[in-house]
Amino acid sequence: MDEGNKKWFSLGLGINRKHSKASACQKTSGCCQSSKDENPNESSLKKDGFDQVFELPMDRRSAFKKLTASLLIGAGAASTSCSFFAGDETKEKAQIEWEEQFKGNYKLMSDEEKQKTVDRLVRSYQLRTGKTINLSSKNAEEDVLFGYAFNISKCKGYMDCVNACVEENNQDRNSQMQYIRIHEMKDGKGFNFSEADDNYYHEVPAEGHFYMGTQCFHCDNPPCVDVCPVEATWREDDGIVVVDYDWCVGCRYCMAACPYDGRRFNWSKPIVPEEDINKNQHYLGNRVRKKGVMEKCTFCVQRSRVGKNPACVEACPTGARIFGNLLDPNSTIRWVLENKKVFRLKEDLGTEPKFWYFMD
Amino acid sequence: MKTRNDITLIAVLFFSMVLCSCKNHTEEYHSVTDRIAVESKNYHGISISSNKYHENKEMNEITIGEQTFLIPERKSQIKSYACTECHSKPLHEMNNEANTKKAHWDIALNHADENTMNCITCHNPKNMDALVSLTKKSVDFNASYKICAQCHTKQAKDWEGGAHGKQIGGWAPPRASLTCVNCHNPHDPHFESKWPAIFNTQKIKERK
Numbered sequence: 001m002d003e004g005n006k007k008w009f010s011l012g013l014g015i016n017r018k019h020s021k022a023s024a025c026q027k028t029s030g031c032c033q034s035s036k037d038e039n040p041n042e043s044s045l046k047k048d049g050f051d052q053v054f055e056l057p058m059d060r061r062s063a064f065k066k067l068t069a070s071l072l073i074g075a076g077a078a079s080t081s082c083s084f085f086a087g088d089e090t091k092e093k094a095q096i097e098w099e100e101q102f103k104g105n106y107k108l109m110s111d112e113e114k115q116k117t118v119d120r121l122v123r124s125y126q127l128r129t130g131k132t133i134n135l136s137s138k139n140a141e142e143d144v145l146f147g148y149a150f151n152i153s154k155c156k157g158y159m160d161c162v163n164a165c166v167e168e169n170n171q172d173r174n175s176q177m178q179y180i181r182i183h184e185m186k187d188g189k190g191f192n193f194s195e196a197d198d199n200y201y202h203e204v205p206a207e208g209h210f211y212m213g214t215q216c217f218h219c220d221n222p223p224c225v226d227v228c229p230v231e232a233t234w235r236e237d238d239g240i241v242v243v244d245y246d247w248c249v250g251c252r253y254c255m256a257a258c259p260y261d262g263r264r265f266n267w268s269k270p271i272v273p274e275e276d277i278n279k280n281q282h283y284l285g286n287r288v289r290k291k292g293v294m295e296k297c298t299f300c301v302q303r304s305r306v307g308k309n310p311a312c313v314e315a316c317p318t319g320a321r322i323f324g325n326l327l328d329p330n331s332t333i334r335w336v337l338e339n340k341k342v343f344r345l346k347e348d349l350g351t352e353p354k355f356w357y358f359m360d
Numbered sequence: 361m362k363t364r365n366d367i368t369l370i371a372v373l374f375f376s377m378v379l380c381s382c383k384n385h386t387e388e389y390h391s392v393t394d395r396i397a398v399e400s401k402n403y404h405g406i407s408i409s410s411n412k413y414h415e416n417k418e419m420n421e422i423t424i425g426e427q428t429f430l431i432p433e434r435k436s437q438i439k440s441y442a443c444t445e446c447h448s449k450p451l452h453e454m455n456n457e458a459n460t461k462k463a464h465w466d467i468a469l470n471h472a473d474e475n476t477m478n479c480i481t482c483h484n485p486k487n488m489d490a491l492v493s494l495t496k497k498s499v500d501f502n503a504s505y506k507i508c509a510q511c512h513t514k515q516a517k518d519w520e521g522g523a524h525g526k527q528i529g530g531w532a533p534p535r536a537s538l539t540c541v542n543c544h545n546p547h548d549p550h551f552e553s554k555w556p557a558i559f560n561t562q563k564i565k566e567r568k
Contacts, residue, residue: 176562307532319526332522
């Protein structure tokens with residue numbers, strides 16, 4: 001099998017490797033479809049779903065394992081879909097479940113395949129709850145690289161951002177998962193995280209303290225992406241580091257690799273009351289997650305890709321949060337980077353976060 | 361001859377190994393700032409716009425320095441504008457009138473001290489429908505930021521560039537920002553402390 005042709009992930013230990021040509025799909029960013037222009041003849045790149053699963057060269061043992069797992073699911077689906085008593089909706093549900101089970105990694109999907117899985121998820125939600133969601137699969141815009149700036153002189157610790165984030169991104173209300181942490185720090189002690197309090201409850205701003213927020217910094221050289229064994233997380237072309245919740249196996253390597261505590265894990269099934277669910281969703285963003293997968297801030301991909309500010313930026317009453325396109329020389333984020341004294345957290349690690357701090 | 365071939369072969373192998381061992385990520389840039397510098401050279405604008413997010417608000421376009429952006433229209437937001445509806449005469453004439461009604465009792469000026477500011481530092485006593493600069497030039501209410509910028513030069517500079525204040529609508533062009541008086545009450549610019557919007561009780565349990 002030609003390395004350049006493969007669309008799924010393998011350990012790449014060099015066994016049977018005939019060509020030293022780099023696989024287009026091992027890049028950390030973007031989706032592999034963009035590499036198609038380079039070799040338009042390779043139609044086999046378009047493999048997804050069944051092909052990705054079944055045409056994988058494997059030894060007997062793993063083949064048997066996969067077959068057993070799939071048979072169990074298949075048997076369930078088949079028994080429902082062929083059942084004389086099951087209604088049309090049940091059959092449709094089984095069909096969707098079957099197709100969702102064997103779909104490929106979102107990163108490797110063509111636009112058409114992305115649309116198909118999004119349609120399936122919308123239909124599946126409709127069948128389960130009778131309600132319609134707006135689920136998008138909008139790709140990264142050209143000439144856009146998202147960046148964020150945070151003014152530590154302006155933040156007063158009101159936590160309106162945290163509130164807005166939870167509501168926008170359908171985070172688990174049971175475990176009170178929050179992407180953003182606001183750290184209350186003593187004046188004169190610098191960034192001392194071990195002494196900072198990120199869960200205060202008193203009137204703010206407290207005297208003698210300053211506030212700073214952390215969340216996923218969407219590193220340009222993200223260590224979380226490097227460690228993922230299944231390539232379920234990657235950096236998109238507009239710089240957002242995303243997770244395919246359906247491809248994540250929940251090993252939490254990324255959580256351990258992140259030096260900024262930017263990632264969150266669903267230890268239990270996330271619960272959001274139906275009336276509180278934000279129905280404006282993106283596949284890579286705030287769609288409802290399941291138990292055992294990683295999630296994190298996505299710069300509100302469902303909002304930012306249509307030109308809006310992330311929910312935290314919009315909610316902040318102090319204007320401490322600035323968001324924009326790093327490639328646009330006239331954007332406010334560029335003005336901040338060029339005119340204020342900016343710095344980043346743990347810059348020496350070489351992770352290249354796209355999240356800058358500054359002071360008035 | 362044979363040894364020389366071997367050496368060449370080994371050298372070629374070594375170099376190809378070095379080349380292959382390099383990560384094939386986007387290693388073209390040393391840092392993200394380099395990447396921004398290179399990639400923004402060919403920036404031609406983007407297809408999305410944030411126009412539709414503030415089209416239901418009345419906005420005015422302003423230009424200060426090199427920046428051109430939208431700010432919310434102000435006059436229609438002032439409760440008792442136009443001021444001339446009551447203030448039909450210049451201020452000094454009204455003062456002398458017998459049985460004058462006490463107006464604006466709810467406004468207490470709590471902004472700098474009396475040596476620095478009183479009403480007519482900002483309000484134009486000759487034209488009640490306008491503001492006035494320190495050099496007695498009339499300034500429109502829609503350009504009230506010019507009044508603030510006379511003293512708060514540093515904040516005004518930051519606001520102009522986008523580091524102070526709040527961008528509304530979205531990040532995509534055209535830029536729309538709130539103006540000074542949308543957040544700061546010019547008569548009483550101080551902000552009171554308040555309680556945080558959210559408290560995480562689960563975190564308390566987990567960290568016990």
